[in-house]
Amino acid sequence: MGRNTEKDTESLVNSKRSASKEMRRAQLIKATIKCVAQKGLSSITMADITKEAGLSLGIVNLHFQSKDKLLVETLRYMSEEYGESVHRALATEGGPAAKLTALMEMDFSAKVCQRNKLAVWFAFWGESKSRPIYQSLCAKIDEDANASVHTLFQQLDKDGDYQHIDPDNFASVWNALTEGLWLDILISPNEMTREKAKAICQGYLASIFPRHFERPRKTKN
Amino acid sequence: MGRNTEKDTESLVNSKRSASKEMRRAQLIKATIKCVAQKGLSSITMADITKEAGLSLGIVNLHFQSKDKLLVETLRYMSEEYGESVHRALATEGGPAAKLTALMEMDFSAKVCQRNKLAVWFAFWGESKSRPIYQSLCAKIDEDANASVHTLFQQLDKDGDYQHIDPDNFASVWNALTEGLWLDILISPNEMTREKAKAICQGYLASIFPRHFERPRKTKN
Amino acid sequence: MGRNTEKDTESLVNSKRSASKEMRRAQLIKATIKCVAQKGLSSITMADITKEAGLSLGIVNLHFQSKDKLLVETLRYMSEEYGESVHRALATEGGPAAKLTALMEMDFSAKVCQRNKLAVWFAFWGESKSRPIYQSLCAKIDEDANASVHTLFQQLDKDGDYQHIDPDNFASVWNALTEGLWLDILISPNEMTREKAKAICQGYLASIFPRHFERPRKTKN
Amino acid sequence: MGRNTEKDTESLVNSKRSASKEMRRAQLIKATIKCVAQKGLSSITMADITKEAGLSLGIVNLHFQSKDKLLVETLRYMSEEYGESVHRALATEGGPAAKLTALMEMDFSAKVCQRNKLAVWFAFWGESKSRPIYQSLCAKIDEDANASVHTLFQQLDKDGDYQHIDPDNFASVWNALTEGLWLDILISPNEMTREKAKAICQGYLASIFPRHFERPRKTKN
DNA sequence: AATGAATGAGAATTCATTCAT
DNA sequence: AATGAATGAATTCTCATTCAT
Numbered sequence: 001m002g003r004n005t006e007k008d009t010e011s012l013v014n015s016k017r018s019a020s021k022e023m024r025r026a027q028l029i030k031a032t033i034k035c036v037a038q039k040g041l042s043s044i045t046m047a048d049i050t051k052e053a054g055l056s057l058g059i060v061n062l063h064f065q066s067k068d069k070l071l072v073e074t075l076r077y078m079s080e081e082y083g084e085s086v087h088r089a090l091a092t093e094g095g096p097a098a099k100l101t102a103l104m105e106m107d108f109s110a111k112v113c114q115r116n117k118l119a120v121w122f123a124f125w126g127e128s129k130s131r132p133i134y135q136s137l138c139a140k141i142d143e144d145a146n147a148s149v150h151t152l153f154q155q156l157d158k159d160g161d162y163q164h165i166d167p168d169n170f171a172s173v174w175n176a177l178t179e180g181l182w183l184d185i186l187i188s189p190n191e192m193t194r195e196k197a198k199a200i201c202q203g204y205l206a207s208i209f210p211r212h213f214e215r216p217r218k219t220k221n
Numbered sequence: 222m223g224r225n226t227e228k229d230t231e232s233l234v235n236s237k238r239s240a241s242k243e244m245r246r247a248q249l250i251k252a253t254i255k256c257v258a259q260k261g262l263s264s265i266t267m268a269d270i271t272k273e274a275g276l277s278l279g280i281v282n283l284h285f286q287s288k289d290k291l292l293v294e295t296l297r298y299m300s301e302e303y304g305e306s307v308h309r310a311l312a313t314e315g316g317p318a319a320k321l322t323a324l325m326e327m328d329f330s331a332k333v334c335q336r337n338k339l340a341v342w343f344a345f346w347g348e349s350k351s352r353p354i355y356q357s358l359c360a361k362i363d364e365d366a367n368a369s370v371h372t373l374f375q376q377l378d379k380d381g382d383y384q385h386i387d388p389d390n391f392a393s394v395w396n397a398l399t400e401g402l403w404l405d406i407l408i409s410p411n412e413m414t415r416e417k418a419k420a421i422c423q424g425y426l427a428s429i430f431p432r433h434f435e436r437p438r439k440t441k442n
Numbered sequence: 443m444g445r446n447t448e449k450d451t452e453s454l455v456n457s458k459r460s461a462s463k464e465m466r467r468a469q470l471i472k473a474t475i476k477c478v479a480q481k482g483l484s485s486i487t488m489a490d491i492t493k494e495a496g497l498s499l500g501i502v503n504l505h506f507q508s509k510d511k512l513l514v515e516t517l518r519y520m521s522e523e524y525g526e527s528v529h530r531a532l533a534t535e536g537g538p539a540a541k542l543t544a545l546m547e548m549d550f551s552a553k554v555c556q557r558n559k560l561a562v563w564f565a566f567w568g569e570s571k572s573r574p575i576y577q578s579l580c581a582k583i584d585e586d587a588n589a590s591v592h593t594l595f596q597q598l599d600k601d602g603d604y605q606h607i608d609p610d611n612f613a614s615v616w617n618a619l620t621e622g623l624w625l626d627i628l629i630s631p632n633e634m635t636r637e638k639a640k641a642i643c644q645g646y647l648a649s650i651f652p653r654h655f656e657r658p659r660k661t662k663n
Numbered sequence: 664m665g666r667n668t669e670k671d672t673e674s675l676v677n678s679k680r681s682a683s684k685e686m687r688r689a690q691l692i693k694a695t696i697k698c699v700a701q702k703g704l705s706s707i708t709m710a711d712i713t714k715e716a717g718l719s720l721g722i723v724n725l726h727f728q729s730k731d732k733l734l735v736e737t738l739r740y741m742s743e744e745y746g747e748s749v750h751r752a753l754a755t756e757g758g759p760a761a762k763l764t765a766l767m768e769m770d771f772s773a774k775v776c777q778r779n780k781l782a783v784w785f786a787f788w789g790e791s792k793s794r795p796i797y798q799s800l801c802a803k804i805d806e807d808a809n810a811s812v813h814t815l816f817q818q819l820d821k822d823g824d825y826q827h828i829d830p831d832n833f834a835s836v837w838n839a840l841t842e843g844l845w846l847d848i849l850i851s852p853n854e855m856t857r858e859k860a861k862a863i864c865q866g867y868l869a870s871i872f873p874r875h876f877e878r879p880r881k882t883k884n
Numbered sequence: 885a886a887t888g889a890a891t892g893a894g895a896a897t898t899c900a901t902t903c904a905t
Numbered sequence: 906a907a908t909g910a911a912t913g914a915a916t917t918c919t920c921a922t923t924c925a926t
Contacts, residue, residue: 126347176401568789622839
């Protein structure tokens with residue numbers, strides 16, 4: 001039942017009785033992500049989640065008190081995980097171009113940009129209007145990433161002496177662009193792939209900052 | 222209990238007994254949209270919807286057979302409504318620049334881009350991975366609009382003799398941009414407004430097609 | 443499954459679809475009383491109650507919102523029913539002696555003093571410390587009845603010119619006496635019966651107000 | 664977390680590891696009494712009880728096998744404790760009047776007649792119809808006490824040469840009176856206090872056996 | 885002896901759907 | 906066509922009990 005395919009918690013988790021509190025929580029959150037991706041926020045049940053995690057029905061309430069809180073913690077986990085990825089990308093050696101490339105690579109990496117995770121992001125975004133706690137968690141991470149991108153674009157503009165009239169506008173486009181491409185990957189997986197998306201981003205950067213970015217080999221499919 | 226604030230079905234709808242089949246369906250779909258926006262796809266109930274519509278509990282099953290079908294019809298309704306808006310924008314008198322402007326105005330108009338509707342779009346997108354029917358409805362409308370935009374960008378490039386290396390890339394960015402801005406409006410309404418979003422789009426177009434589009438007055442808040 | 447053995451709601455209740463809201467509530471409350479008597483407050487389930495009532499599982503939440511509220515309403519029903527019995531007894535034609543006799547007859551009548559109902563009273567009393575709403579409902583009815591008894595004792599004292607030093611003390615004893623005898627009937631049904639209890643009360647009255655009350659034939663078992 | 668405020672087990676109990684089997688049982692029973700009073704029989708959980716006792720969740724099953732048995736042992740403990748109090752009162756030096764006074768003082772003493780304990784008595788009485796084991800435990804103690812009271816009343820009658828027609832009747836009243844007053848203290852603590860209750864009992868005795876008992880100073884509040 | 889994480893049966897509650905009116 | 910009381914399957918949540926440590 002190959003669960004827990006991506007993190008380091010794995011080995012410990014399987015010994016039923018031992019796993020520490022934090023481990024169990026992580027295990028359940030991961031099962032939740034998988035289930036939300038597969039069944040959608042509106043139809044997952046506690047039974048789905050605990051079965052996916054290979055644990056008993058009562059365990060969620062033991063560790064999270066309620067389904068609701070589990071979902072909030074799941075979103076928080078995803079936000080933090082994404083935040084760390086952003087942080088790591090921004091810590092890349094080199095100038096703003098290198099950092100921006102790293103950010104792009106991360107945003108469309110197999111880990112971050114898998115359809116499973118995209119589905120979960122959109123699921124939470126879809127509920128964010130009716131659930132203020134979702135909204136504030138989503139807004140936070142979004143705004144943080146946006147701010148960093150704005151700085152990078154300004155540095156790039158100065159760095160390359162492009163003298164663009166409004167580098168901030170390019171930055172804003174960039175930010176929205178990423179999310180829009182995610183949507184395309186999610187709902188039109190036959191039309192849009194991670195590779196195509198990266199090429200679009202790359203082409204966009206090359207058109208603005210030609211001395212920093214090369215055109216992608218081919219934009220065509 | 223002023224519901225249904227925006228369409229032309231209104232007057233007929235309120236005379237409880239007379240409303241024709243089609244009217245009832247529209248009335249219920251509108252109530253559904255409102256409820257999904259307010260409560261989220263995962264927690265709306267038939268009782269919520271029928272109460273919002275001012276009708277009896279049993280009526281949904283009478284007109285739509287099941288909740289599930291009502292939701293699908295709701296998405297279909299929204300897709301058609303959006304498709305018609307696109308169609309109308311593309312029918313604008315004038316060249317590709319005028320059409321593109323019309324498209325943009327439409328995408329960020331009060332009617333299309335209200336947070337209620339955005340919430341519903343994202344709600345369906347969030348479920349689209351697990352519900353193939355949602356996905357195909359969403360993909361269809363998205364791809365149609367995208368195709369038109371690609372054509373417009375190509376015409377614009379030729380029209381203004383810009384000789385851009387890859388106008389398709391700009392078109393792809395444009396398409397994703399719109400959706401990304403919708404997300405920002407949905408989850409960070411304090412940071413992103415319809416006006417700001419339009420300015421970002423306008424700035425983007427001006428930077429690519431300067432002979433067709435003016436810079437917006439100000440991008441700053 | 444002989445339910446509803448004591449009231450007038452019976453005939454209507456059995457036609458599944460027709461029963462009015464108020465009827466359904468009464469039907470469920472009666473089933474609750476029966477179940478509490480048989481299983482105890484701490485182990486009745488909604489399934490017990492609805493099965494006893496011959497109705498479906500969901501119906502309690504439909505009519506009472508929650509189990510908790512059903513129990514409160516049950517106590518309220520019993521309080522009101524008892525209150526009415528008291529009221530009826532006090533309306534008996536004749537002087538204070540006749541009224542007091544009526545009260546006593548009522549308190550130890552088959553209807554009021556059946557072990558089923560006593561069990562329910564004690565069940566609620568037993569929870570009253572931890573459930574303020576129970577306490578206030580119980581206190582209310584108790585205090586009302588007590589007040590009436592005090593008045594009767596004062597009238598009797600004056601009426602018969604007994605010149606007791608403290609008729610109020612006799613009244614207080616009387617009030618507590620009734621409840622204490624109920625306990626004996628409940629927990630020692632072999633030792634204490636309704637008939638014996640009445641004889642004790644009668645003997646007590648005869649010893650205080652000999653010109654108004656006769657001694658019971660025999661106090662012995 | 665000052666628990667167990669009233670007995671002599673205390674000092675030993677707090678040294679977690681040392682406590683002997685008997686001590687642990689007493690500690691758990693006291694925690695149970697406190698919890699039943701505070702939360703009611705129908706909603707106490709093992710977690711409540713063990714937390715109150717400052718012990719681990721698993722310990723009840725270790726010492727009592729099951730929750731059910733713990734409750735039975737709790738009732739048994741209370742019955743024995745009360746039985747001993749009765750016994751001690753009856754052992755008072757002096758004649759029947761002194762013994763009866765001692766009994767009354769005990770029944771309305773701070774220790775026996777605290778609302779916490781009354782709540783527990785009523786809780787068990789409330790379940791006694793549906794739980795034969797509770798009933799037999801309750802009946803036993805009740806009948807024992809009653810028998811002693813009957814003897815005392817007979818002795819008093821003879822002793823004072825009152826020549827009452829039916830001293831047994833007075834004894835029966837007395838027994839029920841005590842329990843009825845407990846109920847009043849439980850559910851109408853603002854109306855009935857231990858002091859008032861004693862005054863009522865005292866007044867009752869004075870009216871029957873004026874040469875043995877004085878009237879209380881004042882019956883009024 | 886003691887602990888407390890884990891279990892899972894059992895309870896309350898929810899809610900789409902049905903159907904008599 | 907419309908209503909809304911009733912149903913009962915499905916779901917969440919609770920909690921006594923178990924058992925590895």
